[in-house]
Amino acid sequence: MLVTGLSGAGKSSILRMLEDLGFETVDNPPLSVLEEVVREGGSVPIAAGVDARTRGFETADVMALLGRLRQVPGIAPQLIYATADEAVLLRRFSETRRRHPLAPGGSLGARVADGIAREAALLAPLQEVADAVIDTSDLPLPDLRRQIEQRFRDSGVGGMAVAVLSFAFPKGLPREADLVFDLRFLRNPHYDPALRPLTGRDGKVAAFIQEDSAFDPFWQRMTALLDPLLPRYAAEGKKYLTVAMGCTGGKHRSVLLAEMLAAHLARGGWRVDLTHRELTRPESVHKDQAGAGSPMPQRAGDGPAALVSPAGREAPSSCTQ
Template sequence: MHEQGDDRVTSELLIVTGMSGAGRSTVAKVLEDAGWYVIDNLPPQMLVPMAELLERDGVGQGIRLAAVVDVRSRAFFTDFRDGLDRLRDHGYSPTVVFADATDESLVRRFESVRRPHPLQGEGRMLDGIIREREMLRDLRSTADLLIDTSGLNVHQLSAKIRQLVGSEERVPLRIAVMSFGFKYGLPLDADLVFDARFLPNPYWNPELRPYTGQDQVVSDFVLAQPGAEEFVERVLDLLKPMTAGYHREGRSYVTLAVGCTGGKHRSVAMAEELTKRIASSEIGTVVVHRDLGRE
């Protein structure tokens, strides 16, 4: 990440931000439990002094550091962008994690704790959410890792965070292959979305219905269908120039989503197969089944 003389600091630096109510605090707790050194509610102006202080004291040698930054005003947004630029100027390579959720999910969460949105002022809660979403639009689009927390409970979110950033082994590019059900909505954090509904649905086979795409009997059925193998091959071919470009651009995380009707059979089988065939020494993979068990 940063070189000083002949000594290389092997630490990792995550900057966690995102929408209010989208789970930044939960992300921080999961990272802390996974062995990260977490600093919560860090002012953006303190990003560089924080990294330099830990490195100067020797704490930064090999540490996995995460800073949770609340960007809820124009001034803080400017300070945040300046802080990231200064980190990079000093030789650090921070990974920006953006936590997001649908407007409906955010409203429901604020109502459940009976708290107003920090930017709603005298208006409606939704007004505050819309205002914050507009303010953070550019930051969201340039984040290295986007995490959609909609519909996830604390345990599911914890598992997802651990899968995406909890591994000790780091590779230049990490692809999360996600299965989902279209009836539950498109995943907000997907960079690429594919539709597996062109394949026959095992749900209508009484013998296959109780199983999932993780079971061999369903996987064999799905992959044996006309067009299934060609679909997998075409996705892999499409990824080749894209992953080369991601490497050139220094992108660390990509989410590829495959959907079917309920997220139980076809998309799960396809996600499992793609995960196995994408993995290489240059690309790390993790499979996430967003809606499995939800029905």
């Protein structure tokens, strides 16, 4: 694993998380030394941080290294690119009072912004070819760790890994999503006082949603779309795919559909990780959630997201990429 990206975007954190998963990690080794170590082989996977701090760093050299390693039998190098919004990076550098490695002197204000812009331009070709682009702008460390574990925990297993995620639209689109399905056209259990404190994993909530006449046609069309689509993504070399299911509260409709989709994909032989974003946040934990019913299994196994938003009630008034 080659880990690169913008300074302050979390490369060091990603390396530490990979180390926890059993990778042998090294930060900013000379590329010639790294290539020699990788070619020597061994049973322990290697994760290396490579960025603009390396003396004589050239984007073309990193891309050439990846090309050479891909020609070696038994080696499947992957490139992880960490990024974040400029405002977030500026705040992080301000809080730590660290100097940006490409800033033209000084450590704060416009000079840091200049360094961020220079680094982004320098690394842009690597972002274009990265196997995984991870945006940490509003990603807490526990959520970053979850993403890293989902994607790289079974790094020795071939094939594409699929992450299924439920979320609430008002709390923001998941930045890691490749495909987003908007479920706000389905009937909402929130307006039933008896169902409001429960979740989509509860049988009563599931029955309520599935009674909607639009549910079965949508489910059939969604799975008919995804079943042939996923093998094509895998055939093109995509290593990770995140399918996000959104509703208003991220607690009922999206949770049910995410559970169902994860089970459906697992039956189809895909490696699947299931996460309910809002249920893992403290404000989403309700005292009635525990023991609400017989829950389904918790686990059944980068660029702008493609938004699939069926028309219907509760449709969003606007949508921005």
